[in-house]
Amino acid sequence: MANLMSTTERATGLAVRLDAVTKVYGTGASAVTALRDVSIGLPVGSFTAVMGPSGSGKSTFLHCAAGLDRPTNGEVWLGDQQLAGLREGALTKIRRERIGFVFQAYNLLQALTVEQNITLPLRLANARVDRVWLAEVAANVGLTEHLDRRPSQLSGGQQQRVAIARALVTRPNAVFADEPTGALDTRTARQILQLLREVVDRLGQTVLMVTHDPVAASYADSVVFLADGRIAGEERAPSAELIAERLTHLGEW
Structure with missing residues (x-):
């Protein structure tokens, strides 16, 4: 994956960067500030988790970083x-070709096979399907034997693997995951988190994940804490216990 980096990525070492980002919804007396002057850089090949209490700005952070919101x-x-x-x-084209998305609800098309779901972003972009890369992605996420099946024939964990493969197939600059294990049981969730960890370690992919679960966040290289729309701290290589402890004090922010 290193050879896919742009000149700027090689120079800065950053796949995603937010500079003094503020997001306000509404106007006048009803205006709500969801993000306040947020600046952060996500290194290429890193796994970053974003956490915070309800209303802290986590989803807005992810949506702005991923180009889903301005x-x-x-x-x-x-x-x-x-x-x-x-x-x-132009933004739609970039989201399709250079950004991967993984959501809690999988968002698979039931009428398509696993392979067709994985390659959908390429087909929407009228891009050629690299069969060698498709096979590598399918093998990495454990779907080689399931490419001809429909999503309804798969377990929840397998469906999320399809969503991860779909996010990887375009060789994106970054993958954005919004509560990717929220609909899964504990054992399956840990398998998916380990898969995301391997995607970073083996493929050099950059992953930004929003989660409410300290155990999920502990799979990341670093955890960024949000409170009242601001970055309230960061922990590198944290344990689930340390993350939970930090979260209890965010309410005092």
């Missing part, structure tokens, strides 16, 4: 591309 102020960079000023068509 900041009110500030800049969002994906490698060498500034996202905030792009027209919707």
Whole structure:
């Protein structure tokens, strides 16, 4: 994956960067500030978890970083591309080709096979399917024997593996995961988290994951804590116990 980095990524070592990002919803007396002057860089090949109490700005953070929402102020960079000023068509193209998404609900198309679901982003972009890379991705997520099946024939954990493979197939700059284990039992959730960990370690992928679960966050290289729309701290290589302890004190922020 290293050879896929842009010149800016090689120079800065950052796959994603937020510079003084503020996001306000609504206007006047009803305005709500979801993010306040947030600045952070995500190193290439890193696994970052984002945590915080309800209403802290976690989802807004992920949506702005992934180009799903536009900041009110500030800049969002994906490698060498500034996202905030792009027209919707150009932003859609970048989301399709350079960003991978993994959500709690899988978002698979039941009428398509596993292989068709995985390659959907390429087909939407009218891009050629690299069969060698597809086989490698399928093998890495444990789906080689299931490519001809429909999502309804798979377990929840297997469906999430399809979603992860779909996120990887375009060789994105970064993968954004929003509560990816929220609908899974504990054993399956840990398998998916280990898979995300391996995606970072083996493929050099950059992953940003929003989660409420300290155990899930402990699989990341670092955990960023949000409170009231601001970054309230960061822990590197933390244990689940340390993360839980930090979360209990975020309410005092």
